[in-house]
Amino acid sequence: MYWTLELARHLDDAPWPATKDELIDYTIRSGSPVEVIENIQTLESEDDSYVYESMEEIWPDYPTQADFLFNQDEY
Template identity: 70%
Template sequence: MYWTLELISYLEDAPWPATKDELIDYAKRSGAPLEVISNLEELDNDDYPYSSVEEIWPDYPTGDDFVFNEDEY
């Protein structure tokens, strides 16, 4: 299983919290690439509801990961 920013972006608007099966269904209905569906199928727990993208991909970059000095602009 591997995630990229492009692949995980297909799940950003998913109806959170969601189980593995709900996320797979959402990915299929939203036209996500096969890699996204394959990655979701590799998740461990079928019944556990995931509350966000960060639970699926712990390394998902957040706004705090980007250094941007607003005072410069």
């Protein structure tokens, strides 16, 4: 499984919190690339009813606004 910003952006509008099956359904309905669906399918959880709260739970290194080094107040 690998994540890139381009792949992860397809989950920005996902219905969080969501189970693995709900995320797969969302990515199929929204026309996400096959790689996104494959990445979600390879998620390892104890059971299929585990609820993911956000993208950060799926990809711990997912960059947030705080990771970018610029001051939004200047713009």
